[in-house]
Each structure stands twice: as structure tokens, then as C-alpha cells.
Amino acid sequence: MFCRYGCLLALLCSGAALAQDELPKGCAAKLAAIEAQLVEAKAAGNQAKAEGLEQARQAVLTHCDDDKLYQERLAKVEALEAKLVERQNELTDAIAAGKSMDKINKKRQKVAEAQAELDQAQAKLEQ
CATH class of the missing domain: 1.20.5 (Single alpha-helices involved in coiled-coils or other helix-helix interfaces)
Structure with missing residues (x-):
């Protein structure tokens, strides 16, 4: 009895995993x-x-074309990674220079925005 339900459960789970791979x-x-x-x-x-x-x-x-689309998305991810590094460097420089908290917070916001853009592009890369 246990094997029957266990085997059924395993079959259902493997089907669900297979369905996810077929997206x-x-x-x-x-x-x-x-x-x-x-x-x-x-x-x-x-x-x-x-x-x-x-x-x-x-x-x-x-x-x-799948290959071309992937290359375009990869190029976008790489460009956004560079943008994020640039924004992080600007934030570090602003902190080191003793800029006002308002300016530092604006730089932090730009870092967060660049990170969000990068996350979105990386998600598209996997699609």
C-alpha cells in the first residue's frame, strides 16, 4: 500500500519537474x-x-534566432554589470569625499536602481 502511494507521488513529482523543464x-x-x-x-x-x-x-x-537573442541579452547583462560597478564606485567616492547625506542617499538609490535593472536582465537571460 505504501509503495503504491509513494510510487504515485514520485511519478507526479517527476512529471511536475519535467513540465518545468519544458517551459x-x-x-x-x-x-x-x-x-x-x-x-x-x-x-x-x-x-x-x-x-x-x-x-x-x-x-x-x-x-x-535563439543564439542571437541570447547574445543580445548577455551583452545587456554585461553592460548593466559595468553600470552597477560604476554606480558603486560613485557611491564609494561620495562617502570618501564626505559628501552630504542627501547626495550619498541619491547615490545609494542609483546603486539600487542599477541592481534592479541587472536583476531583471539576468532573469531575461534565463528565459
């Missing part, structure tokens, strides 16, 4: 996102947005 990536994920937005636009009766999304869908089908 679309790259151009397929981009296409799926556009198609989901297209369905929403049509349901809302937003014809102009639907037409734009249809053009975007066609462009992805025609021009998207």
Missing part, C-alpha cells in the same frame, strides 16, 4: 508572451494593440 525559452518564450498579449488585446477589443502585436509576432517568427 519555452528564447524565441519560443518571446513568441508565447506576444501571443498571450495578443489574446488579451483581442479580448479587450483593442484593435490597434492587436495589430501591433501581430506585427511583432510576425517579426519574431521571421527574424528571431
Whole structure:
């Protein structure tokens, strides 16, 4: 009895793990996102947005290449990493120079914004 339920549970868990591995990536994920937005636009009766999304869908089908898309996303991550380092250096310099707390807080905010942009780009890199 235990094996029957244990085996069933293991089978269900392996199926869930397999389903997670089958999520679309790259151009397929981009296409799926556009198609989901297209369905929403049509349901809302937003014809102009639907037409734009249809053009975007066609462009992805025609021009998207997984390797090229990955390289573009990787380049963006690298640029944002450099931007984050620059912002961190500006913050360090402001602290070392004894700048006002207002200026230091603004630099901290810029560091946080750069980190958020980088996190977002890294998440896209995995899609």
C-alpha cells in the first residue's frame, strides 16, 4: 500500500519537474508572451494593440534566432554589470569625499536602481 502511494507521488513529482523543464525559452518564450498579449488585446477589443502585436509576432517568427537573442541579452547583462560597478564606485567616492547625506542617499538609490535593472536582465537571460 505504501509503495503504491509513494510510487504515485514520485511519478507526479517527476512529471511536475519535467513540465518545468519544458517551459519555452528564447524565441519560443518571446513568441508565447506576444501571443498571450495578443489574446488579451483581442479580448479587450483593442484593435490597434492587436495589430501591433501581430506585427511583432510576425517579426519574431521571421527574424528571431535563439543564439542571437541570447547574445543580445548577455551583452545587456554585461553592460548593466559595468553600470552597477560604476554606480558603486560613485557611491564609494561620495562617502570618501564626505559628501552630504542627501547626495550619498541619491547615490545609494542609483546603486539600487542599477541592481534592479541587472536583476531583471539576468532573469531575461534565463528565459
